[in-house]
Amino acid sequence: MSSVTQAPVTVPGAKGHTDGAGAFVPVQTRDERPRSYDPSDFEAPTGREVNWKHTPVDRLTRLFADEAGDAGAVSVAVSGPVAAAGLAVGAAPRGEVFLPDDLPAAIAWSRSAEALYITVPVEAELDEPVVIESVGGSAGLVAHAHIVIEASRHSRATVVLRHVGAAQFAQNVEVIVREGAHLEVVTVQQWDDEAVHAASHQARVERDATLRHIVVSFGGGVVRVNPSVELAGTGSRAELYGLSYSDAGQHLESQVYLHHKGAETTGDVLYKGALQGAAARSVWIGDVLIGPDAVGTDSYEANRNLVLTDGARAESIPNLEIETGDIRGAGHASATGRFDDEQLFYLQARGIQEDEARRMVVLGFLAEIVQKLGVPELEAELFAAIEEELAREVAR
Incomplete structure (x- = not known):
């Protein structure tokens, strides 16, 4: 399939960046980003590009x-x-x-x-x-x-x-x-x-x-x-x-x-x-x-x-x-x-131990997404994974 590029950057050949001014208008919104089936149409990210600036690119070099x-x-x-x-x-x-x-x-x-x-x-x-x-x-x-x-x-x-x-x-x-x-x-x-x-x-x-x-x-x-x-x-x-x-x-x-x-x-x-x-x-x-x-x-x-x-x-x-x-x-x-210390205090004041109180708050926060899965076996597996993560935090 031939190379196809949509919404190129403002100046032909210029590469998007996230700071500086005067050279060209950098790519900012998602629909403006260059697109192509050909890898040679992209330069290796440096971490300055708007879509890579928050990513540890040094860990993705391969x-x-x-x-x-x-x-x-x-x-x-x-x-x-x-x-x-x-x-x-x-x-x-x-x-x-x-x-x-x-x-x-x-x-x-x-x-x-x-x-x-x-x-x-x-x-x-x-x-x-x-x-x-x-x-x-x-x-x-x-x-x-x-x-x-x-x-x-x-x-x-x-x-x-x-x-x-x-x-x-x-x-x-x-x-x-x-x-x-x-x-x-x-x-x-x-x-x-x-x-x-x-x-x-x-x-x-x-x-x-x-x-x-x-x-x-x-x-x-x-x-x-x-x-x-x-x-x-x-x-x-x-x-x-x-x-x-x-x-x-x-x-x-x-x-x-x-x-x-x-x-x-x-x-x-x-x-x-x-x-x-x-x-x-x-x-x-x-x-x-x-x-x-x-x-x-x-x-x-x-x-x-x-x-x-x-x-x-x-x-x-x-x-x-x-x-x-x-x-x-x-x-x-x-x-x-x-973590909301007031929520923790509220639960502890009602006789709930600190570790259990923290567990309840975190599970309550994340449960909204887990329950949207609609796959009971997967929901149970992910709740167990959250419990495991919380146990690691308590063990520190």
Whole structure:
């Protein structure tokens, strides 16, 4: 497939940066970023670019090299009620929605000779989730992947992506939600501490269809999962939720983009994170664009972070751009705070021990996202993982 670039930077050949003035107008909004299937159209990030300035790029350098992946780096298994197939570059619907907007995504596109293809048949309603499990073999090995998930007209399904082990993993996920379909995509990152994972999720939602997309990041040294969703059809809906628990030395990041393109579209974005331990870090950037034809839009995005210990840091940046005045509503919010000592005192005053009180507060804060999963076994597993993280904090 030939190179395609959209919305180039203002001056041909110039590279976007985040500070300075006079040379050119830097790329700022998500829809302005250069896009291409060709890795050579991107320079290796330096950490000064607007989309990389909050990321520890020195820990992702192996994912910036346009080289073949290592054999056995990541093994993939698919289970559930539908069979998986393969899609070569140029085979529909691969590339119908996905267009890389950064270097790791472009490399993953070109280095994935065959994409994993999951399709839900027309009007099918799957009673159990499709599970795609990726298991990393070693932190020193590099892997690339491209996954295409298509929910056909008026179908209903849940797809769960699980990630364990360790690897240097660049992953693309292309999601197509056809007219009237309802699709839930849950991506769970429970990597070992040495793992590095850069994932680009791009989705299009057609008329009267719904996408529920949930990012859960608990494990990994650096995990960067960036969902981009276009509400293309009239009456389409997106529910974008996220949960992260960053421990000492971990960097967990999501840059969310929701583009309201069709009329009467609805968007609900809510990400929550907890952080504990020295150098624990989370980054959330939320971009919402309500286009000129998106009349009747109702959209809201929010990010909440709970800092449990000294040395942890959360960065939260909500952005909202509106290009039409005919909307039902739009808003954004962000809050980051330390553990509430008043809540702790209230519970202790009623005879609850300090450790149990802290546990109750944190579980109550994160439970809202876990309970949105709709997969009871996974919900129980994640509550257990939160309990494990809390036990580590108490043991310090």
